[in-house]
Amino acid sequence: MPTSGTKRSAAAALAALTLVLTAACNSSGEGGKAPTTPSAARADVLAVKIDNVAAARPPTGLEKADIVYVEQVEAGLSRILAAYSSDVPSVIGPVRSARETDLELLRQFDDPTLAYSGAQSALQPSIEAAPLDALPPSKAPNAYFRGGDRAAPHNLYLRPEKIPHAPTGVNAAEDIGLSFAAPPPGGTPVSGRTVSYPSARFTFTWSADEDRWLVSMDGTPARTASGDRLGAATVVLQDVDVQDSRFRDRGGNTSPFSTTVGSGSAAVLRDGKSYDVAWERNTAESVTGFTTEDGEPMTFARGQIWIVLVPK
Template identity: 30%
Template sequence: MPRRFLTLWLVALLALCATLVTPVTAQIDDQELASLQRQIADLEGQVGELTAQIEAKTAAIDEREASLAQAEIERELLVDDYTIAIEARSRPARLSQTAAINSFILGDPRTEAFLDEITRLETDDRLSSRRQLFDAVIDDALTNLGAAEEELRRVAGVVSDAEAAFAEAEADVTRLGGERAELLEERAGLIRQQRDLRLRIDWLTSLDNRWVLTGRAGWDGAARPALAVKIDNVDAARPQSGINQADLVFEEKIEDGRSRLVAVFHSTPSDPVGPIRSVRTSDPKILQNLGEPLLAHSGGNPGARSALFQSPVINASVNVAPTLYWRNRSRRAPNNLYTNTTSLWSLDLGGTEPAPYFRFRAPGDPLPAGAQEVGVVTVSFGKSVVEYSWTGAGWARRQNGSAHVDVDGIQVAPETVIVQFIGYSPSPADLASPEADVIGQGPAWILTAGHIIEGTWARVTGDAPTIYYDAEGEILKIESGRTWVALPQIDSASSFRLRS
């Protein structure tokens, strides 16, 4: 498994754990919020302490580096002194050597004559003075040579001490740098913990009087489950009823390269809704992370029905409530079966409220750095090809070249579109029918606020939420409102064109 997807898998698992330890509710858990705020405050204190230590280390490093700079200057001056001392030693040495060479090796005539004259006239005061002068020059050269050698030894010792002090200072800088790096890493970890806690707070506060699937205010206290409805999407089934009232719509691939819709209602009813078609084995997998939702459908083959019965999704088909379904005689079967959401909710078939499915962006929150303005996004299911373009308020949808409108003539234009690329396998209920592989991870495009964000998705188990990430691995927040999630084949001919 690629490291990037493994990381996303682990983050998604942590997100799942967070959902499991908190009851699903549309109200804020004040105790948990207070606990999270205390944890953040504690972390801020620790971050502050680490910051002070980091600043102290930085000051110490700056001090050592300043002393190193001064030591470097002093070392250069000592090198100059050392050079001067060597030169000072060499002058008397050369003089002494020159005198000896001239006298005893080269046979300088003047020196020999001088010495011969001394031998003959030992009592000559002038010659004696000259000999004394010569001896004095030699003695002075030897004296200067000794002094120069002493100075050379002294300067060499100072240079050695300076080199040792310089090496010690360099070692201090390296050690302090390592200690500072450890503190920086520790502080970064605490900051990440704060970020995660704030994400948790965002998640909790999003429940405050807001509908969990849209993020919109106005929750009326209703404790009803989500209601999913299978809606046909072939040419003969359009225009449909209810598709603009659904909080969340999944578009899945079926046989022959066509698509079918799974419209999820929670905040807004739709009376009527349809045309309604059969359940597929993909549907329980897609829906089971919405708590225990109801599923309205027209029936299905034995394998598909068995998959539904074995899942937490509650059957609300025409066979369960035949009086709540009817045929619209102005349309031809099988594209004429309808129901209404209010009646199905009134059956009290059980179920639980959906857990929050998305994280919503607050007004003014910036988009991720990788967001790009996009013109047209094309999603291909094969024979069914969909285009989305930003209108300034939503993503206007076209299907096979025509505007996709509902029965009232209103074009579909959800606030957010997610293109979640997945794999498909032959359904065990019908090998000719593809089954969506929605547990795992893969690439995704998130269309929000006129931009496209190329990211990824991850879902670790059937009950776990699907988490969407940007290119940096940060959990994405979307616009509040309705969302359509397209589920094309991962190798489909989908594309987008950036806005010029």
């Protein structure tokens, strides 16, 4: 069974080899196009911590993220960490504070930028030591603004062009070794799945008409700022250990830490089916691999991926 602790360099080499093979296969011989040279472009990831409580909805720009991570935070609530690379919207938000879980997740990417509203002082040394470009408003005041459509703290937004941060056309998911391809054999047809935290709930409902999983939060259809439904081509429900960290919020609630280094089980939802898979990440510097029951790498439907960290 292949390990999933593949280094970013190995993922990049695999991606380059795939491009070469694809180009060769697409060559039509006489009169056809010559194979193209694989691009050396890499993802340049902008990760944004996004508020998703009822008072912060609808989000702005979330639909453009390559990967949407969902994690548990204090008081049983949830927060979103969105990773952008292939496309970057003009405005993203509302932006909220960073957590320890974010730092471990972002070790999978190569020198990402983390946009966040701030963090408790005890966590700040960990953020500064992490291999990322920390970008709170204090470091880029011109890139943030307060909107007038809702009350603080749910009205802080980021303008990525002011960082500046431009789209690369390279998907952040592919950059860490996730493969967009036809589904594996098997799978169980499902109409939807729900994940519940103590004070938050996410439901993913399959829409054959839209060919994606429509997202609901706390029983309410989740929408974009323009009124369209939020949806995912693939949803990963990743079982993780959630432990109390040494950090607390202003109300004295302990901040949970979701462990994403290690191994465990997951369910991958794509094309109206659920696939039982195993996940593995050997070290913090490794990327997370997902393998089917046959020991083959799991493939993903092209489009946005939601990865929900589900407490065991």
